[in-house]
Amino acid sequence: MAKSDAFQTNMDVDYVISYRFAKTGKATAVAKFEKLVESLASVGMQTEVRNGGSHSVLLFVRVASDEHLYGEVYRSRVRDWIHGVRAAAPPKETREALEAEPLYEAERLRIIYQLITNPVSEGGAGITPKEGEWENVESLFALHDHAYNKDWIKKWTSSYFLKTEDLDDIRNRLGEKIAFYFAFTQSYFTFLLFPAAFGAAAWLFLGHFSPIYAIVSALWCTVFTEYWKHQEVDLGVRWGVRGVSKIEHKRHDFRHEHIVTDPITGEQVGVFSVTKRLQRQLLQVPFAIAAALLLGTLIATCFGIEVFISEVYGGPLKWLLVFIPTGLLTTFMPILQSVLTKMATQLTEYENYETHAAYQTALTQKIFVLNFITSYLPILLTAFVYVPFGNIIVPHLDIFSVAVQPFAEDEKQLKGPSADWSINPDRLRKQVIYFTVTAQVVNLGMELIVPYLKRRGFAKYKEMQSDRAAKNGGAAPNVALNDPPEDAAFLKRVREEAQLDIYDVTTDIREMVLQFGYLSLFSVVWPLTAVSFLVNDWIELRADAIKICVEMQRPTPWRADTIGPWLDSLSFLTWLGSLTTSALVYLFFNDGLGPDGHPSNIQGWALLLTVFFSEHLFFLVRWGVQIAISKLHSPGLQKERRDRYLVRKQYFEENLNLLEKIPKMAEDAGEISRQSLEEDARAASLKESTPETAFWSRQKGWREVAKVGRGFIERGEVEVSPERKKEL
């Protein structure tokens, strides 16, 4: 089989399991492998095994018969209906259900994945990669659909905008969770057009720190955030996943304190004390403070050194020494960050959440705090510490002269800032440009090119090793040696895919949210920010597609109806933007810096009043935008309304027969009441007459009531009209 053919077919393989036995004894490895194959067979999976090379075998898995799968699909859909994700129960005949609503690829792969990984008690095979008794199962992944991938990338790289149908495609192939990321980024990209155009105009005509730009930008951020919430609901309904985030998935790692009987379901459930968890959650406070201090100190120190060297120091080697802080940052920041991230994860583990959703939310909050500090603190320092208080702080920076002492030629070069030292008003803008252009480009490169180079280098290294081994005489151990020739190309490809990394979509969402933060918090400093992001995000969307297709194993399709806790981060950044933007405008409007670079005429109360006013204006506008957006036409919600209406109608029709059996009040009730009254009257004459029966038997039927009433009305007029009285 030629190489190109290997990319044409996946051999009907649903999943591949990479089974690694490097660290296990032979006998155990064999026993566990047998158990693996048997477990898979027990849930109706067919398997084939091939050699995987370097202490691993590849186990190919597919569903043995479609009938089995349909049963699982039906069960999954019934579960959705019971949890309120679907308005109506799925049709009862399986074949019919699947014809009415065909299985899409992501759904198929998700259901098979769950069948393999769900606990045995829930009807799965219980195979959890890398965990517990399945430690040897290194990975469980589906194979890339190369024909589709090729089309996908070709289509996207040749179009400016993505249509909803393109996102539907992603959803059908890679599942809703990844589709939501692309939908979010696409939505953000489209929304960026306006601030990019307006920002360019503001840059040309309005100057820096324009209040007009600030207001428009804050409004835009608010509209975008609220619109995305609306959009999420719409897409959720469109993709039939609205409400899936409410289906709770228990975590395997949850440790209960004791077992109680659920008073409602009667099941035995493990519980963990809420107060105990609260106590553990309180650890977040010292953690956040420590992280802020550590990261803050590092950033502030490097910042101080940088200011000292570039603005105070006048000795030799200045061009070189300027790189010291950058060097320090690039060395220590990743270390510190990975240590803190690890701690955050452990802390979240320790908080012992019952469900995946709660765990993810808690982790995301911590990660967001870390990212917030590293991403925005440098700019915040410049804007709100360096510029307003620079004159007070910079003179103390000569403590850093120790660092450059060896290079100084005379004492003078080391002296503190001279009287004519002044704040560099361009620093803030340069910094914003660095974070919104340079850092974004670097980031994109790191994401795309580095893994590519790494992979290439690794392949080259292996090739060289093989060559060397061949030169040394002994044939290199070749995993492909026993491959059937017709499968060889296919197996080579699968072995390569097994080496790839696992894609984590939350990293990409985080990147977008943090980018949005720059726009919301600081774009007033440099109105071209949105232009840079527009270009960056166009590439980013395509680069992520390529990354998923080339650099990563095919991701397991998960469902989601939101971008999750990042939505809160988005709202938070929008709100914070209303504070920082107004403060920046007040501080720097008209480049209101005095002759020494120090902002002139700054009044504490005026600054606070500006911020206070701006924040409350923001609350008001957000409220208005929320109301306006809630009135927007939503095809998704309309679909949902239609579904629910149909279900109700069906219920009504089912109950109709029954309802008709019950006498309806409006039917000839007059006659009936008359009859029953007459019966009442008879009953009254038979038994003792009560005041009630006497009261109700004076008039018989409505005609008599009307007659008596007419009498009252006619006499009523007599009683009060004096003329008539006289006549009498």
Next chain:
Amino acid sequence: MAKSDAFQTNMDVDYVISYRFAKTGKATAVAKFEKLVESLASVGMQTEVRNGGSHSVLLFVRVASDEHLYGEVYRSRVRDWIHGVRAAAPPKETREALEAEPLYEAERLRIIYQLITNPVSEGGAGITPKEGEWENVESLFALHDHAYNKDWIKKWTSSYFLKTEDLDDIRNRLGEKIAFYFAFTQSYFTFLLFPAAFGAAAWLFLGHFSPIYAIVSALWCTVFTEYWKHQEVDLGVRWGVRGVSKIEHKRHDFRHEHIVTDPITGEQVGVFSVTKRLQRQLLQVPFAIAAALLLGTLIATCFGIEVFISEVYGGPLKWLLVFIPTGLLTTFMPILQSVLTKMATQLTEYENYETHAAYQTALTQKIFVLNFITSYLPILLTAFVYVPFGNIIVPHLDIFSVAVQPFAEDEKQLKGPSADWSINPDRLRKQVIYFTVTAQVVNLGMELIVPYLKRRGFAKYKEMQSDRAAKNGGAAPNVALNDPPEDAAFLKRVREEAQLDIYDVTTDIREMVLQFGYLSLFSVVWPLTAVSFLVNDWIELRADAIKICVEMQRPTPWRADTIGPWLDSLSFLTWLGSLTTSALVYLFFNDGLGPDGHPSNIQGWALLLTVFFSEHLFFLVRWGVQIAISKLHSPGLQKERRDRYLVRKQYFEENLNLLEKIPKMAEDAGEISRQSLEEDARAASLKESTPETAFWSRQKGWREVAKVGRGFIERGEVEVSPERKKEL
């Protein structure tokens, strides 16, 4: 029948219609009366007519047969279920349904009321009191249950606290809407105990404007507001009404612009353009501004005159002139207020809402704005204008000297404030005490005693009139003349009840919410506020019960699952409290007034910083309180969870047979897959062999896979272990 007997029985009457024909010609009145009686009969109502006196007749209505009513009850419950108010469909046999869940009185009365008033198209009689063709129907009311009322008042006046069972009682008798008012007031009353005790302690030991009291009070307000939200849900579930506010009731008065076909239900529905409504809603802005200006000018003017006379003016008749502003206020304020309320109602009508709920929300918002100005503006003026800026403003108050010129003896008395004039630091406290004690007592009196006196006076007047008529010879026209002697006492009582006012619960809720506002906004000025409210509310709860029983017609029982839009007002006042309290503490802490009564050392930035900090602390605390309260045990939510669980279980059981028919993957799938594989292999040999079939037919069944895998594992070790290689 003795008078006491008249209060013992309601003669099985469900509703009484008071039909008035003073303004209608005799023939029309008779025709309309006939139509009324016929309409009632057509929905299964039995009627009796009696003379009502002064151009009116009394029409007694009851349900002709219980079977009819049960059908209506079943329909109502099915409707609830379809709208999600009930978790499960009601049992299908009517009798059985009613035994499982007996009809409570409020439900019975509500269903009968709806039967009488619902449009004919919805199966009702379409009788809408005072509207359209039913203009003559003056009122439609149920009769008081005097025995119950007596017990109720006796029980409440002899107990300190109300239990949830007492509220259940109210709910069963008067419906959920009124029960929610009492539940809210009771909850508020219980919560008041803490700030009353703490406030008394603060008053004794902490002095005025204590920051500690401010923090505790703000925290308490937040906890109360959030707790009440939790409580609402709980009570809603307890009373089986959770979600009823989502059932939309169309307004009769809604005017559609054009008719469209609903794309979903296919019904013809009238619509009104959203943008047009938005334009109309924008009129609220000028309305609010105009109202604020009008009311504000009145209040500020009276305030200015008062300050002038009491603090600047030194001439004669001062003791009398001081009452000028009070006189002005009590004259003009009610007029202005009633005009503005009328305008607010008309504006809301003009906004043309489709549903009752939307209409009520819009109206409540406007009413709240009006009430906010009249209730809180005087104190806000004193605290934030008079005290800080008094020194600047008061000298200009001599414009008011015109008013007192006639009384002045010499020019000197009219001169502006002398140099030694100083701000009266006690004014703020006195004003708060006035609003939180005097005004509350006056209000309570107005509510309870005035109507009583009015009613008494009216009865006396009528009696005197009769006496005079009797003296003049001609016997007075006596409506009771033709009454059957055994019904006479009963009819007299009904005629009296027909004269009573209609109870509107929203007025009482508004009163409580506004009272809460004083506590949240200003209690830091006078920490005994809560003590005053505690006493007042204990009486208020009982007084409202008496009011309902004695002063008002029996209210029609409506359902509700919340106190409605007032909940937003509550949140708003809590939030605003975080601003005013912190500002008041900053301005007046330690009675920080200078020797001239002017607050000393006030820095704009510090004031703003205090307010800013306090507000954000409030946001943070509220978030924490919301989380904490969401973790609270809620019997209501647990009940709901149980109901939903039972429904799900039932669904599952209904689907179980079906699910078992579908082959389950876990059953002997290994064998099945083997068989199917062998079939596959045969199929492959028959037709052309594809790479896929070839790939999947190398190993047959999981045992073979395991065997081949063992081979790979064993050889795998061989390949990489150099020692073994040498051996080979």
